[in-house]
Amino acid sequence: MTDPKPYVRVAAGLIFDTRGRLLLGQRPDGKAWPGWWEFPGGKIESGETVEQALVRELEEELGIRATRVYPWVVHVHEYPKSIVELAFCQVTAWDGEPHGRENQALDWVDPWDIRLDESEHPIAPGGGSLLPAAAPPLRWLRLPTxxxxxxxxxxxxxxxxxxxxxxxxxxxxxxxxxxxxxxxxxxxxxxxxxxxxxxxxxxxxxxxxxxxxxxxxxxxxxxxxxxxxxxxxxxxxxxxxxxxxxxxxxxxxxxxxxxxxxxxxxxxxxxxxxxxxxxxxxxxxxxxxxxxxxxxxxxxxxxxxxxxxxxxxxxxxxxxxxxxxxxxxxxxx
CATH class of the missing domain: 3.20.20.70 (Aldolase class I)
Incomplete structure (x- = not known):
């Protein structure tokens, strides 16, 4: 019998500027999936709400203090070595200027310019691949409100x-x-x-x-x-x-x-x-x-x-x- 995959709870932020652009971060060397693009965020610690975890992670990762966070959709994605529960939130206001505090590259993109390839994997405008779990929220963003x-x-x-x-x-x-x-x-x-x-x-x-x-x-x-x-x-x-x-x-x-x-x-x-x-x-x-x-x-x-x-x-x-x-x-x- 194989050991069960670890189950990880993550808060992920879809950060939008006033022009409707979406912020992506590139995973640095030394982490799983290096070079792939993702939505900023991280693990939810014991005792934290989703919003509390996201605010903390964005401050640690990007040097910003999120001031307007909307809970959105909770999605479970199974990776080869883990199962990740992603609590996606939309972030539309913050204090500070986003910068890669972990030496990760950042890029502001028009979400409509992100396409899905033949395997339904999202591809950023510059040609870089987003993590597979990014595909569902990118489709949901196209749904009217x-x-x-x-x-x-x-x-x-x-x-x-x-x-x-x-x-x-x-x-x-x-x-x-x-x-x-x-x-x-x-x-x-x-x-x-x-x-x-x-x-x-x-x-x-x-x-x-x-x-x-x-x-x-x-x-x-x-x-x-x-x-x-x-x-x-x-x-x-x-x-x-x-x-x-x-x-x-x-x-x-x-x-x-x-x-x-x-x-x-x-x-x-x-x-x-x-x-x-x-x-x-x-x-x-x-x-x-x-x-x-x-x-x-x-x-x-x-x-x-x-x-x-x-x-x-x-x-x-x-x-x-x-x-x-x-x-x-x-x-x-």
Whole structure:
């Protein structure tokens, strides 16, 4: 019997400057994977929170004091000799000027310029390889942070919905879900509203997912599917992953476990606050949301009373972004 691989917990910082560039560090000689590029950070010591560990590591490694740290996604990666649990955080403010205190090279890069090779390994703009564990967060960074969910309700309101949606798309919205649980018209009018929503999103370069409550025959038309929790459990049993992007609506540990097994691109978790759509149902609150989000293993959208003025709180509690039926998601003049 071989000895089990050591399990190491690491805090890793995706450090962004005001131009949106991402800081990479090159592993020096004498360490494992010398010459490979990585996100700065290091091991979480006993008794430390993720944020405390990251602040300490960035000061030791880069000579900066992080002042704005957002917990993001916890991802487990198995290397040949170890299993590493990486608690990725986004860092957007700090005191001091980053410099390699361990004689490591540093480089600011546009994350959109980092590509994946044929083996899905990330390659920096200069041609250097990033550690394999960097691939998932680089993909997650391409996921929009605001998720609009339709709430039309009646065929007569479709025109107004499309006008509002157009303004949001022009304002930068990039991800939409078509979800109409209480449609007051017939199936033809519902399908027409879906197709009009999909066409408008594509015209503006946004993705439109369809909720799994709608006919499965419609799913291939969309850019992906948002599975209700019960539908996700059924799909898992059938072993038939829907085409395109996959989101899963979650409320508890069991739902999140199913989303992980389905390898969903993201989850929607809630509801965080009391809402009209969940009368009489107890909200999670931010503490419980943060606890659950840390186990998702992928980006999490907070839902339930979310709008632009809750976005900061959502990020501080581990959300990638916010999802909303009614709340304002785009700045208006």
């Amino acid at each position: 605001r998720y609009r969910i339709s709430s039309i309700g009646h065929p007569d309101r479709t025109t107004d919905w499309l006008a509002r949606l157009r303004q949001e798309l022009l304002g930068g919205l990039q991800l939409v879900q078509f979800r109409e649980p209480d449609w007051a018209g017939d199936a033809d009018s519902l399908h027409a509203a879906f197709e009009a929503t999909l066409a408008l999103c594509r015209q503006q370069g946004a993705r439109c997912l369809i909720n799994s409550r709608h006919p499965q025959a419609w799913w291939p038309q969309a850019d992906g599917v948002q599975l209700r929790a019960d539908d996700a459990a059924r799909i898992l049993q059938q072993d038939t992953r829907p085409p395109g992007w996959l989101g899963v609506s979650t409320h508890n540990e069991q739902d999140l476990a199913i989303a992980r097994q389905l390898q969903a691109e993201f989850v929607v978790l809630g509801h965080v606050h009391a809402t009209e759509s969940h009368p009489g149902s107890d909200p999670l609150g931010w503490d419980r949301f943060r606890e659950l989000a840390a186990t998702a293993g992928r980006p999490v959208f907070a839902i339930g009373g979310q709008a632009l003025d809750t976005q900061e709180a959502a990020r501080h509690n581990g959300a990638h972004g916010i999802a909303a039926l009614r709340g304002q998601l785009i700045e208006t003049c």
